Amino acid sequence: xxxxxxxxxxxxxxxxxxxxxxxxxxxxxxxxxxxxxxxxxxxxxxxxxxxxxxxxxxxxxxxxxxxxxxxxxxxxxxxxxxxxxxxxxxxxxxxxxxxxxxxxxxxxxxxxxxxxxxxxxxxxxxxxxxxxxxxxxxxxxxxxxxxxxxxxxxxxxxxxxxxxxxxxxxxxxxxxxxxxxxxxxxxxxxxxxxxxxxxxxxxxxxxxxxxxxxxxxxxxxxxxxxxxxxxxxxxxxxxxxxxxxxxxxxxxxxxxxxxxxxxxxxxxxxxxxxxxxxxxxxxxxxxxxxxxxxxxxxxxxxxxxxxxxxxxxxxxxxxxxxxxxxxxxxxxxxxxxxxxxxxxxxxxxxxxxxxxxxxxxxxxxxxxxxxxxxxxxxxxxxxxxxxxxxxxxxxxxxxxxxxxxxxxxxxxxxxxxxxxxxxxxxxxxxxxxxxxxxxxxxxxxxxxxxxxxxxxxxxxxxxxxxxxxxxxxxxxxxxxxxxxxxxxxxxxxxxxxxxxxxxxxxxxxxxxxxxxxxxxxxxxxxxxxxxxxxxxxxxxxxxxxxxxxxxxxxxxxxxxxxxxxxxxxxxxxxxxxxxxxxxxxxxxxxxxxxxxxxxxxxxxxxxxxxxxxxxxxxxxxxxxxxxxxxxxxxxxxxxxxxxxxxxxxxxxxxxxxxxxxxxxxxxxxxxxxxxxxxxxxxxxxxxxxxxxxxxxxxxxxxxxxxxxxxxxxxxxxxxxxxxxxxxxxxxxxxxxxxxxxxxxxxxxxxxxxxxxxxxxxxxxxxxxxxxxxxxxxxxxxxxxxxxxxxxxxxxxxxxxxxxxxxxxxxxxxxxxxxxxxxxxxxxxxxxxxxxxxxxxxxxxxxxxxxxxxxxxxxxxxxxxxxxxxxxxxxxxxxxxxxxxxxxxxxxxxxxxxxxxxxxxxxxxxxxxxxxxxxxxxxxxxxxxxxxxxxxxx
Numbered sequence: 001x002x003x004x005x006x007x008x009x010x011x012x013x014x015x016x017x018x019x020x021x022x023x024x025x026x027x028x029x030x031x032x033x034x035x036x037x038x039x040x041x042x043x044x045x046x047x048x049x050x051x052x053x054x055x056x057x058x059x060x061x062x063x064x065x066x067x068x069x070x071x072x073x074x075x076x077x078x079x080x081x082x083x084x085x086x087x088x089x090x091x092x093x094x095x096x097x098x099x100x101x102x103x104x105x106x107x108x109x110x111x112x113x114x115x116x117x118x119x120x121x122x123x124x125x126x127x128x129x130x131x132x133x134x135x136x137x138x139x140x141x142x143x144x145x146x147x148x149x150x151x152x153x154x155x156x157x158x159x160x161x162x163x164x165x166x167x168x169x170x171x172x173x174x175x176x177x178x179x180x181x182x183x184x185x186x187x188x189x190x191x192x193x194x195x196x197x198x199x200x201x202x203x204x205x206x207x208x209x210x211x212x213x214x215x216x217x218x219x220x221x222x223x224x225x226x227x228x229x230x231x232x233x234x235x236x237x238x239x240x241x242x243x244x245x246x247x248x249x250x251x252x253x254x255x256x257x258x259x260x261x262x263x264x265x266x267x268x269x270x271x272x273x274x275x276x277x278x279x280x281x282x283x284x285x286x287x288x289x290x291x292x293x294x295x296x297x298x299x300x301x302x303x304x305x306x307x308x309x310x311x312x313x314x315x316x317x318x319x320x321x322x323x324x325x326x327x328x329x330x331x332x333x334x335x336x337x338x339x340x341x342x343x344x345x346x347x348x349x350x351x352x353x354x355x356x357x358x359x360x361x362x363x364x365x366x367x368x369x370x371x372x373x374x375x376x377x378x379x380x381x382x383x384x385x386x387x388x389x390x391x392x393x394x395x396x397x398x399x400x401x402x403x404x405x406x407x408x409x410x411x412x413x414x415x416x417x418x419x420x421x422x423x424x425x426x427x428x429x430x431x432x433x434x435x436x437x438x439x440x441x442x443x444x445x446x447x448x449x450x451x452x453x454x455x456x457x458x459x460x461x462x463x464x465x466x467x468x469x470x471x472x473x474x475x476x477x478x479x480x481x482x483x484x485x486x487x488x489x490x491x492x493x494x495x496x497x498x499x500x501x502x503x504x505x506x507x508x509x510x511x512x513x514x515x516x517x518x519x520x521x522x523x524x525x526x527x528x529x530x531x532x533x534x535x536x537x538x539x540x541x542x543x544x545x546x547x548x549x550x551x552x553x554x555x556x557x558x559x560x561x562x563x564x565x566x567x568x569x570x571x572x573x574x575x576x577x578x579x580x581x582x583x584x585x586x587x588x589x590x591x592x593x594x595x596x597x598x599x600x601x602x603x604x605x606x607x608x609x610x611x612x613x614x615x616x617x618x619x620x621x622x623x624x625x626x627x628x629x630x631x632x633x634x635x636x637x638x639x640x641x642x643x644x645x646x647x648x649x650x651x652x653x654x655x656x657x658x659x660x661x662x663x664x665x666x667x668x669x670x671x672x673x674x675x676x677x678x679x680x681x682x683x684x685x686x687x688x689x690x691x692x693x694x695x696x697x698x699x700x701x702x703x704x705x706x707x708x709x710x711x712x713x714x715x716x717x718x719x720x721x722x723x724x725x726x727x728x729x730x731x732x733x734x735x736x737x738x739x740x741x742x743x744x745x746x747x748x749x750x751x752x753x754x755x756x757x758x759x760x761x762x763x764x765x766x767x768x769x770x771x772x773x774x775x776x777x778x779x780x781x782x783x784x785x786x787x788x789x790x791x792x793x794x795x796x797x798x799x800x801x802x803x804x805x806x807x808x809x810x811x812x813x814x815x816x817x818x819x820x821x822x823x824x825x826x827x828x829x830x831x832x833x834x835x836x837x838x839x840x841x842x843x844x845x846x847x848x849x850x851x852x853x854x855x856x857x858x859x860x861x862x863x864x865x866x867x868x869x870x871x872x873x874x875x876x877x878x879x880x881x882x883x884x885x886x887x888x889x890x891x892x893x894x895x896x897x898x899x900x901x902x903x904x905x906x907x908x909x910x911x912x913x914x915x916x917x918x919x920x921x922x923x924x925x926x927x928x929x930x931x932x933x934x935x936x937x
Contacts, residue, residue, distance in 0.1 A: 009129035009430065010115055016434050017111045017136050020441050024100035029445035031287045032103065032146035063244075063858075064835035064894040070512065070557075070854035070877055073248055073896065079241050080188040083906070086152065100448060102152075103145055107136045109155035114357050117162045118364040120169075121310035126426035127367030130433050131360045134294060137437045140353045143288035149191040150350065156185040157198045158357050164206050165310075168215065168223045173920060176230055177913070183234035188241045193345040194354065200342055201354050205317050212309035236909045240902030247857075247898055253513035253531045263337050267328025268348065274326075282395050283440055291436045292388045294363060299384070300373060301366030308365045314358035321351050371425050375416055392436050401439040408432045456765050460561045460758075466829035466837075467773045468560030469852070511809075512854060514787040515876040518794045519553045529788065547571060551754060551770070553794055556802040556875060558774040558852045562755065562766040572766050574757035575748040577629050577716070578617035603644050603699070603744050616745035618644070619718055626719040633748065635711040639704045641746035643674065643690065646697035672741040676702065677717040680710045692741055699744075718743055772802055775827045775839050777847045779818030780805035790876050806850050806880060810872040814882055818845060835894040842887050848872075849890065850880045858896030864889040 024030035055061060061082060063074045073079075081087045086109070090102035111132040118128035135141060144150050159182035166175045186195060206227075210220045235242065283289040301311055324332045325348055337343045373381035389409055396402040412428040415421040457472075464470055513531055516524040525532045547570060562569060601618035619627060676688040687704045706714070720741070758765045782805060784790035790807045794800050800807065804820050827841040827849050841849050854877055861869040861881050869890065874880035881890055 009125040013129035013133045017107050021104035021107050024448045028448045030448050031441040031444045062835045075245050080190045083188050111136050113155050113158035120165045123364035124368050127364040130367050130430050131364035133434050135357055135360045138290055139356045153186045153189040153194045156182045161202050167226050180230040180233040184237040187238040193347045193350050196345040198354050205313055208313035212312045239905040243898045243902040251509050253510040256530050264329050264333035267333050270326040292391045293433050296388045297366040298362040300370035301362035303369045304365045311361045318355050318359050397440050397443040464560045466832050469558045471559045471562045512877050514791050518791050519550050552797050555770045555772045560771045564764045572755040573750050573753040577746045601744050618742040618744045620742045624721050626717055629716045633706045633714050637706045638749045641702045642744040643700040644744045645692045645741045673721040675719050678710050679715040683709050775829050775851045777821045777825055777827045778806045779816050779847050781816045782807045784809050806874045808874050813872045838891045840889050843883050848880045849883055850874050850878050852878050855879050859894050862891050
């Protein structure tokens, strides 16, 4: 019989973790701030149900991800869904439900394996439960909890370490298999930095443990041999993902190697980090925080560190890592830089994620040490506990939680003083610690509901159909694409990325990188076959650099519609000044138009038929100043803006910035003055000037055309003198005089541009009238031996016209020098799916059917008779097949042989494990039966 109450501590820990993580499922609010990781937001996870359906209906797994980069193989966490139990069961619902479901399962697994590690490391039950709860709810873990790729590996690293400790203590087949399976799950989870860094850190941690645990050399050698064999088995089991991933890595664009000095600059500055870390204990970083109780418990753990080799190992390793990170700019960056593989995947915060679990063993062993010290009434520990409690009450998220903490503290003190309650001391301290940490998480609410897509998305995506692509330039458009069953652009767009040492892994296939370099040479430069780090990161917003020299390549990509929010295209007919990325999207610019401010203003323009306010950026000022906008303008371009004036109404706000509305008029004697001046190289013109009393309310439309004198390079100066300026006051000093005076959505209309503005409020829609259809016929070819030659051809619009020719990068491809496609010929995409599509073509003479989808080994093409056609690489990134005269139906499918090889190896290994396990079980059962047969009755 189990001892009564044996699992109470463990059950309370899991229940508390589940309660916190169940909040998003029922309330759709969580402590996971998904917007903190723009590029890591879950987008388009393949549903396991969809994968199983693909196997049943098509006979193979859907292994192609069409959203972005013109498509790419389904690798990392996408392919990992096939063999990962948590993702397989969690990511079957919609995004809003799948993410919290995954977080709940993963967090409980982390708590489980942390508890098992601490118990195996000689910690008591309640201490292990408290440390496991704190591990999941504090520090880096909840902060990165929304980044699936990162946190999915954490429980399995803990499981690996737990089983490794067990193997060292007493090897067995069960522990061997648990160790192999846990490492297998780490590998297929898909985040390379966590895999590589975890291998280094947990390997080092285990080695230090063998030293501090005083294992003999023979015992250590035997243990490491078993772990190596388990690792080999894990690699064999995960070959279905390893082989395709490694092959893709060989086809990625290579960066110039980091110099040691550049590498060191990615490390944080020591003094800034130390100062900023103080905010963790005061919970100023929201879901990245540490309670004061952790400091006290770890301090108490030092009393037992000699009897706790795991804590000593984790302590020494964490101090070494901390010294390397904080001293990176002083020279210690050379250590990870020269370690094999490690340097390329070095991400600082992920080190904290990985080390957090072992370090919290100090919490586990300090739990009872603290109770004992307080029970013995040691003055120093009593004072430390009182200070910890006082600070916790001060930084508690609200009076309710502070009251609960105070009540639990009184209960803990009573348990220390009253003999009959002494048995409840661990429970009281556990509840105190759990409420202290869990309160912050439960009270901080981030919505789990993503914004609904603007109706213009569906409208124009439907209009584009299969024949064109669309380009989304807002972060969550990546999430919208799968819900519409339509792929987004040939390259992703969004905010600027983080500059770090492992950015090379985020780059696309080399041939696509060359395509981006052809599309935006100013931002994505390639020299000698390698991408330049300093510029290439800007490919994420490469469409900002469309101009007359690269427009033909953009047209080849087949982008029909652009959905813009807070960004501008230089080739667009409508150019919103306040959305120009050189001003708004540049992270190095000074404070927004200081003392001007860029705010959202809800306003109904004159003549608006719908009669409702429209939200657009506006220039508003809180002090005297001027905003100068520089640009290149042509004669005939027209500046359009609305000068809006009236009292302020701040009752309406919206995420992403303040939103103001013009409120009801009221009387005030304050006066504002504003002007607009157009400065060119040779002259300056006063285009507009006005003084407005705050008693007035209304708007003035300002329209001016650029003439010969103001065309070319010019500056538009918006100046402002607020009310009360002569008396030395700001708007905020005189609420009664706070009249709004703002330039609402100043923009330049350039009617001669290729990209025509169509409509949009939340999302502006522009149409590329020259876009070439996604599938096209050409009768003329240019041959290129390599990417560099193809790049030079495609960049020169005088040498390359995608309407009539294609650049083929395959010496086996037939040369064509025919005519322009006739009106009787046609080609169109008949059907499109994630990993298959079908085209129908009618050609009057030999031609190439070129499709602007990513070329990648594993794609196969079949004609209407079932005969396989050779796929050639065209225009750096596209697929092309040669067609003879007549009608054709060509089906393209992605069936990679490398995945099959890995899958067969995985299935064979699983079969071998099953046979071995069955043999062992059969032998054990037979032995028991023989023993029972010979035993005297």
